[in-house]
Amino acid sequence: MRTLAFASVLCLACHAGQSSSSGLSVGGATEPHRPPAATTEVETTGAEATTSGTTGAATTEAAMSSTSSSSSSATTAAVKFDLGAQPDLGMPVGCQGGDLEFSFIWIANSPEGTVSKIDTKSRTEVGRYRTGPEPGPDPSRTSVNLRGDVAVVNRAGSITKIVARAADCVDHDGSGTIETSSGASEVLPWGQDECVVWNTPLRFASRPAAWTSGTPVIDGDGCMTHVEPEVWTSAPDALGNATVYLLRGADGTIVASTTLPGVDGGFGVYGGAVDSNNDFWGAAWSTGPLVHVRHDDLSHEVIAVPDPKQSFFTVYGFTVDHAGRAWVGGQGSLQRYDPSTASWTSVALPPEYTSLSRGMQEDANGQLWVAALSQGILRVDTDSASFVELIDAATLVNLKYPAGISVDVDGQVWMVDTDANGAHVLDPETHTAEFVGGLVGPYTYSDMTGWALKNVVGTPEG
Numbered sequence: 001m002r003t004l005a006f007a008s009v010l011c012l013a014c015h016a017g018q019s020s021s022s023g024l025s026v027g028g029a030t031e032p033h034r035p036p037a038a039t040t041e042v043e044t045t046g047a048e049a050t051t052s053g054t055t056g057a058a059t060t061e062a063a064m065s066s067t068s069s070s071s072s073s074a075t076t077a078a079v080k081f082d083l084g085a086q087p088d089l090g091m092p093v094g095c096q097g098g099d100l101e102f103s104f105i106w107i108a109n110s111p112e113g114t115v116s117k118i119d120t121k122s123r124t125e126v127g128r129y130r131t132g133p134e135p136g137p138d139p140s141r142t143s144v145n146l147r148g149d150v151a152v153v154n155r156a157g158s159i160t161k162i163v164a165r166a167a168d169c170v171d172h173d174g175s176g177t178i179e180t181s182s183g184a185s186e187v188l189p190w191g192q193d194e195c196v197v198w199n200t201p202l203r204f205a206s207r208p209a210a211w212t213s214g215t216p217v218i219d220g221d222g223c224m225t226h227v228e229p230e231v232w233t234s235a236p237d238a239l240g241n242a243t244v245y246l247l248r249g250a251d252g253t254i255v256a257s258t259t260l261p262g263v264d265g266g267f268g269v270y271g272g273a274v275d276s277n278n279d280f281w282g283a284a285w286s287t288g289p290l291v292h293v294r295h296d297d298l299s300h301e302v303i304a305v306p307d308p309k310q311s312f313f314t315v316y317g318f319t320v321d322h323a324g325r326a327w328v329g330g331q332g333s334l335q336r337y338d339p340s341t342a343s344w345t346s347v348a349l350p351p352e353y354t355s356l357s358r359g360m361q362e363d364a365n366g367q368l369w370v371a372a373l374s375q376g377i378l379r380v381d382t383d384s385a386s387f388v389e390l391i392d393a394a395t396l397v398n399l400k401y402p403a404g405i406s407v408d409v410d411g412q413v414w415m416v417d418t419d420a421n422g423a424h425v426l427d428p429e430t431h432t433a434e435f436v437g438g439l440v441g442p443y444t445y446s447d448m449t450g451w452a453l454k455n456v457v458g459t460p461e462g
Contacts, residue, residue: 103409104164105448106150107416107423108139109440114187115139115152115162116439120408120449123425123436127181130190132158132199140443141271143209143231144450145249146457151209151231153202159209159233160199161252169195184438198252202245203235208272208282209446211249212295213457230255232280232293234269242268244280244293244300258298260291271318271446273326275339276457281326283315290315290326290337308346309333317358317370317445321382322455329357329370334378336385345385353378353390359404359416359445361452363428369413371402371445377415377426395433396424404445406452414449416442 108115109128113136117127131139137154144150148164163169169178172194180195181187214229229249236242242263246256263269265284269291272282280293288305307314309332317329326337334347334357355372362368362382370378376392376399393399400419407413413426422437447453 104144104148105406105408105414105423106142106144106152106162106444107404107439107442107448108142108152108444110138110140110155110443112440113137113139114440115142115150115444116184116442117150117162117164118423118436120410120412120414123434125184125438127195128184128187129162129181129193129196130187131160132156133190134158141207141209141446142444143211143447144453145211145229145231146213146226146450146453147229148450149249151211151233151249153206153209153233155205155207157202157204157206157235158199159202159206159231159247159252160196161231161249162193162196166195168197170197200247200252200254202233203237203243205267206233206235207267207270209233210272210274210280210282211450211453212274212278213453214249230278232272232274234272234282236264236266236268240264242284242291244269244282244291244298246280246295246298256298258293258300260293260300260302263289263291263302265315270315273318273320273447273452274456275320275324277324278457281318281320283318283326283328285315286312287314288328290328292339303337303342306335306344306346308335313356316356317360319360319362319368319447319452320456321362321368322366323382324456325382327360327368327382329360331356333357334370334380336382347380347385347387349378349387350390353387355402358402359406361405361407361447362455363407363411363413363451364455367428369405369407369415369426369428371405371415373402376402377405377413377424379428391426391431395426395431397433398435399424403443404448406448408449408451416444416448418443 103120105118105120106115114128115131116125118125131137131152132154134156138156139152139154141153142150150162151159153159178194180193210232212230214226216224216226219225231247231249234242234244242260244258245254248255263284265286267285269282270285278295283290290303290305292301305314311331313331315328319327328335332354336345355375358371358373360368360370366382368380368382372378376396378390379388381388398420400417402415403418404416413428415424418441421439422435425434
């Protein structure tokens with residue numbers, strides 16, 4: 001049986017928060033947008049929403065047909081619980097590898113309901129944006145695409161896109177200027193920042209965000225770029241299942257979705273990332289399973305996660321490395337799943353490592369950096385799945401509550417520290433660290449810079 005879904009999209013082209021949408025609930029119905037899965041046991045759904053929105057100064061209609069309908073809308077009252085090598089593409093000389101896009105890090109200020117945009121080179125905050133229309137949107141996960149735009153998921157139940165480049169912001173009110181934030185002291189009311197381009201409602205307790213790379217094309221200069229990226233996200237229902245959604249990156253319309261029966265843990269899929277095929281991978285808090293949803297047809301796998309430490313926290317942090325292997329962090333544990341062999345490898349960690357392995361990201365040298373709750377930063381070699389080192393408070397001054405990790409364009413490792421209201425920036429070569437403060441209860445522990453996406457799919461270098 002197929003269950004089908006709609007989502008209305010809030011039009012932020014309408015100034016001061018006025019919106020135009022279909023008004024359809026997440027549980028509405030249409031015929032699948034994508035072909036049905038090849039295996040009969042897989043439930044595949046599509047959602048082709050009819051949405052009124054504005055792109056630039058013109059209004060566009062994304063109206064798609066529906067040939068069948070059913071009603072299965074459900075919401076959840078789950079209580080928030082958060083503890084705290086690239087190919088030679090033969091590009092012409094002068095093609096750029098995307099340094100501009102990855103010179104920003106986007107960190108959610110969860111209790112404030114905002115996300116901060118920080119210049120990773122100057123270490124200064126250059127923008128702060130309200131992330132949703134809810135009284136307390138409670139932003140958490142972020143994902144950055146190959147153009148530098150961020151999608152941020154609000155645990156209150158929505159996902160929002162904010163563009164990185166001034167040229168992509170839209171003068172919605174026709175004033176001749178772009179009204180947007182320039183820093184922490186200038187947060188515009190919801191609907192008034194013209195670099196915040198769309199918001200799509202989701203169910204309560206939504207968590208992951210993961211951009212796809214989009215379609216590779218050769219531009220007018222003979223250089224490869226990526227266009228029309230999509231973004232994955234997920235939310236639980238009230239029945240112990242998770243729904244995984246695929247949204248159109250241009251306007252936030254849900255174009256496809258699938259239900260994963262029994263994948264819950266209270267929050268559905270807790271963390272997510274994509275592989276080189278733009279397939280979605282994620283894991284459910286706190287014991288799994290690991291899930292794999294294919295981009296082409298939304299068929300999926302549900303994979304049990306081993307429990308090497310016999311701990312309630314078998315699953316927390318999550319990422320996908322350059323070889324398409326999924327990494328799952330738990331209490332005192334870190335595991336790698338290799339889809340090519342359908343096998344798990346558990347990293348042999350020293351006895352003194354007792355932390356919950358939270359946000360994690362691989363760098364260009366195949367080193368995985370993990371936010372180790374209470375202890376600092378764990379470093380592991382991804383190919384050998386071997387422990388390298390634990391960087392503790394002796395280096396990370398004022399270490400309090402590690403949450404997330406991202407790598408910036410210069411290879412510097414950023415670790416978000418919730419209780420320290422900032423981020424530690426580690427130089428992996430010199431082991432010197434700097435602290436960037438001024439944040440408010442920062443929590444993000446997904447891909448904050450876009451490096452994880454670039455690392456997985458590969459982008460051309462000049």
